[in-house]
Amino acid sequence: MSPRSRSSGDPQSPPDEIIGIFDDMLRHARELLAVRSPLDAELIVSEIQGAWWGQRVPDGDVDRVVGEALAEHAGQAATPAALALLTGMAYLGTARQAVKAERAALELMEHGVARPGWADRVGMVTPEECFVSRDVYGDQDSVVCVYSYAGEDRHALVVLVDHNRSGMVRDAWVSSRVDTLLDHCRQEGRTNPLVRFERLDPRDARAMLEHALDRTDATVKPPVTDTFAAYHAFLRARVRALPPGGRRPVTPVHGGDSRATLAARFLASDEAEELSDRSAAGRCVDRIIEYGCEHDLGRPLRVSPVKCEMFLLDWLPRKVLLSPAEQEAMPHVLAAWVRWAGRRSGLPDEGIRAALDAVWDATGKFTEAYRDPSAFGLDPGLVRRLLPDGELDALPRRAFALPFLSGEHYLPGRGRIDLAMLDPADPADRRIMLEFEHPGADEDHLAAHERLAVRLWHGDPPQLWETAQALLDAGFERHEILHRLIEVLARCGDDPRALRAALGTLRHERPPM
Missing domain, CATH: 1.10.150 (DNA polymerase; domain 1)
Structure with missing residues (x-):
């Protein structure tokens, strides 16, 4: 009998399709039983964990929802491959994954499940030296960090930091031909006038890579290479192995000139x-x-x-x-x-x-x-009214927020007003447009629509328009979307974190059949 058993009626159990994916991962983990090097084992585990990296789930962090559930599933499987996977996850996983994986691994060992031969050496790496290859433009840095297991299995982790993409990591890979790699980099630094290759303090390498990796992880669908996900967990662990206390390079700016x-x-x-x-x-x-x-x-x-x-x-x-x-x-x-x-x-x-x-x-x-918007049949005057700041990507969300920009509107005491003469960027004119769209609405109702229109106008926060687009794609009507967004704004108040979370949940709703 397995050390743990799962009740099919357990409301916390992952759905059957997730269980099937976990079983596929455990079959992949059988490769861990055939390798002898802890480096090879760590790369295999990192590849398995990369299967869910960058994915978005509606009810929380994917590392918690998927990664921690995999650790529990491996513990229930109680096979040598499962123990090997848990051993690797205890080093390569997030803090919460590592705790769950270590507990499950200890329980399997107590029940006599065989450990892999590399288990005692996994994660026992020592950083030796770090280098950086930089182009003179400041486009990108290739950081090379050399590690070994007590002088054996020497290997280099190469990380590409792209400064044209907010300084994020876009690629990472591992080479066991360390001397050949370093000789090539030194040769390029000597012969290419547009490249500089120099030694980097390991503490500064850690500070730089932590910041760059945070940039990548915080970006929705980051422009990384196809192989990056497979190295993500390995990279994260190797960065943690570098000594702390360094400082990120200060970004050169324009000398204080306005x-x-x-x-x-x-x-x-x-x-x-x-x-x-x-x-x-x-x-x-x-x-x-x-x-x-x-x-x-x-x-x-x-x-x-x-x-x-x-x-x-x-x-x-x-x-x-x-x-x-x-x-x-x-x-x-x-x-x-x-x-x-x-x-x-x-x-x-x-x-x-x-x-x-x-x-x-x-x-x-x-x-x-x-492409000028007028090329798509949009009236140039209308475009100028919606884009007084020239921010082209604001056009669709501002048109969604304030679609009634022409026609006549009667206001008591003011007579007929031509909407085409109003400026949607002006608060007073914007209020008239909203009154036209919501005839007879009370002050509170108009004020709520006005607050939402202002946020959409400025794109504050960006997730507001992203959620509106997702709901449009799902089949909701515009007015229903507006009221759902207004309700979320009222409920979350001035808490930006709560607002982002609520919008993330709302984005996955579907209209009733």
Whole structure:
């Protein structure tokens, strides 16, 4: 009989489809019985745990809902493969998973289940040295951390930190050919003028990687490689094995200059002298600086080929409403900015040339990628009313919040009002629009709709519009969605954490059949 038994009527038992997945994982865990190296065992366990990494569940944290339940299921299975999996989870799991896994493993051992040969060495690693390979643009860091088990099974963990993606980890992998890897990195650092390879204090490596991994874990659907999930648990454990006490590198910023001062200095520079439309150039450089300050860790002066491409082909088309003059001027202004900012930040000539090549290569694609809303049949005047700040991605949520922007409305004492003449960004005009949509509503009802409209207008919090879209996709009517969101706002008050949790639950609701 198993050390534990599960009652089929237990309300806490995972559903049958989850049990089937757990059984598949235990079959995968049989590979643990064939390996001799603790490193190989840890990588297999990490791969199993990666099966649920990044998944979202409606009723809580996936590591708790799935990971802890797997530890309990393995304890009930009471097989050598289950004990091997629990042994690995005790080291690689979250704190709560590790506690559950260790207790279950001890119980299986007390009942005579055989331990794997590598069990005493799992997790017994010592960090030896750390290095970092950096490109001169500041696009990414490849952190190399070398470990061994008491001098044996020496291996290197390589972690890619992408500073074009908020400094998150996007990839990780392991190599047992440590000397070959380090020789290659040193050779590239000597021969490639755009790469620097240097030693990194293990304490600083831990601080950097903890921060970068937190960024990845906090991002919904992060742009990681296909293999990253399999290494996530291993990476998390290896970072914990590094000594604490380090400091993350301070992100270089623009020297304390205000955005307006940076723009003025650029426009007065030799590099900007040939820009013909000075007015459009001024508005374009404001967007370049905005992108650097708000989406590149406060580094508007940092230029690189990848950053230029992301700015022109990803961020601008999605986020910013440009006038025709600004669309025409933007690539030329960006090229002038690359020359000016590259020179100020000390970028080598080779780096500046490569960034300029990227700008010109992307210019044709930018013309195709950038789509003015008027190209989709939207009235330009209507778009300008909804986007006075030029934030293009705000258009759908603001149109959802305030759909009645034309027609006439009669107000006692004021007569007929043309809604097309009102400014939805103005609180008084917005109130008239809401009165038109809800004729005869009392003050409390209007005030609740107004609070929701203001939040949707500003995207505060972003999960509010995400939830509205999910409910639209599920088949709810707009007015019903508004009232469900209003109820959540009233219930959660000023508690942002409670609001996010309530919206996460609401997002999974479905209309009655």
